Amino acid sequence: MNEHMAVRAGVVVTMTAALASSGSVSALAARDTGPGDARASRPGAAAGSAEPAAARQRADRVWLRMSPLEDERVGVGMPVQVFFSRAIGSAWGKRTVERRLTVRMSRPVWGAWHWISDREVDFRPRRYWPVGQRVQVFADLKGVRIGKGLYGAHDRVLNFRVGQRHVTRIRDRTLRAVVRKNGRVIRSMPVSLGKRGFRTWSGTMIAQEKRAKMIMDSDTIGLPGEYRVTTRWNVRITYSGTFVHSAPWSVDDQGDRNVSHGCVNLSPSNAYWFYRFTNRGDIIRVSGTGRTLTFGNGPTPWVLSWDRWKLGSAFDRGVKGRPLW
Numbered sequence: 001m002n003e004h005m006a007v008r009a010g011v012v013v014t015m016t017a018a019l020a021s022s023g024s025v026s027a028l029a030a031r032d033t034g035p036g037d038a039r040a041s042r043p044g045a046a047a048g049s050a051e052p053a054a055a056r057q058r059a060d061r062v063w064l065r066m067s068p069l070e071d072e073r074v075g076v077g078m079p080v081q082v083f084f085s086r087a088i089g090s091a092w093g094k095r096t097v098e099r100r101l102t103v104r105m106s107r108p109v110w111g112a113w114h115w116i117s118d119r120e121v122d123f124r125p126r127r128y129w130p131v132g133q134r135v136q137v138f139a140d141l142k143g144v145r146i147g148k149g150l151y152g153a154h155d156r157v158l159n160f161r162v163g164q165r166h167v168t169r170i171r172d173r174t175l176r177a178v179v180r181k182n183g184r185v186i187r188s189m190p191v192s193l194g195k196r197g198f199r200t201w202s203g204t205m206i207a208q209e210k211r212a213k214m215i216m217d218s219d220t221i222g223l224p225g226e227y228r229v230t231t232r233w234n235v236r237i238t239y240s241g242t243f244v245h246s247a248p249w250s251v252d253d254q255g256d257r258n259v260s261h262g263c264v265n266l267s268p269s270n271a272y273w274f275y276r277f278t279n280r281g282d283i284i285r286v287s288g289t290g291r292t293l294t295f296g297n298g299p300t301p302w303v304l305s306w307d308r309w310k311l312g313s314a315f316d317r318g319v320k321g322r323p324l325w
Contacts, residue, residue: 061153062086062146064139068160068280076128076165077206078281079301080137080158086150087118093147094314097121100141100152105321106134112319114304114312116296124301124309126318128283131182133162134324163279170264172200172288175255177244177264179277189270190255192247193289194262200286201262203293204302205237207282210275221261232268233275237284238298244284246271 063085068074080103088094098113103123111125123137136159141152170177172193179187194200211234218226220241234245247254247265254265264286266274283302286293295303310318 058153060149060151062088062141062150063153064141064156066137066139066156066158068158070159072160073163073279074129074160075207075279075281075283076131076162076167077204077283077302078129078160078162079206079299080123080135081299082121082123082137082139084119085153086147088147088150089118090147091314093150094121096144096146097141098314100139100144102138102140103319103321104136104138104324106132106324108321108323109133110318110320112306112310112313112317114301114309115314116312122299122301125321126306128165129162131162131165135160135162135321136324162281166277166279166282168274168282168284170284170286172202172258172286172290175258177266177274179274187270187273189266189274192250192254192256192260192265193258193286194260194291195258198261199289199291200258200260200264201238201242201291201293201297202286202289203300205242205284205286205293206299206302207278207280207284208236208239208298209280210235210278212275218261233266233271235275235278236298237264238293240297244271244274 065083067081067083068078082101088097094115098121101113101121101123103111107130109125109127109130111123113121113123115121129135136157139152139156142155144152146152165182166179168177168179170191170193175191175193177189177191178185179189213230213232214234215228216231217228218224219228231243232246234243236243242262242264244264244266246268247260247263248268250259250265251267253259254267259265293300293303301309304312306318310316
């Protein structure tokens, strides 16, 4: 298992636990990670493995979890994620699952499913979600055969809504983060990005989770003893441990030079503002760092073009959402 998949598996494990309860939307990481590309030690269980005791007695049953959370307000870039407790390895099994997944929308648009792995399938619209969109996802899988000796354990319904269009553009050339709301610039903030050897990822990412306070430890990126610091106003943008966060120690460098271990450093006041402003699924674009974001290092649906995204469907095509009402 490579770095990204190892970290990603841990995030998904805790994500499924969060989705199974009424916990905070920020409870997505199994352990606090260091600034930059933190290699976190996380539970080795597979995605969706947290399931009721009864399920463990029925090895032929496949349980599922979904993201976002029920009734969550998300950003325009948020994908639907469906996690399975067992691998759906066959092509016909994947086709069966997709046929039984229905996405209803208050304003129907085109989208497509994409199999991230045999245990996860994601849905994204062709373009960002319309502002104010209401979405309902129905998994009609109870008793349905979806693999050799595998049957869906239950049905599931998920409802969520899309908030305002928040897009943040961070350029290495200018060392500024420009925040737009519904196309209008509302804030411009100096930043410090990853220094040489720890370049920040460039690409289109989404806000994945928010933590008001956490410990970042250099041991998680293979640099024991270099730092162990409590950080505030943390917004995760990659599975591998990249955050936008408060960095009072680098305020004099922000807007001038890169000094971080891969994270996006902000002043305390700017970080607090960004933390309060941001919803999960908001778009964050970083450019010019010379290090390209890899697909799968987080929910990364916008790394792929629409044509490439559709190829990840069991049917190699998109579908138009059904009317919600």
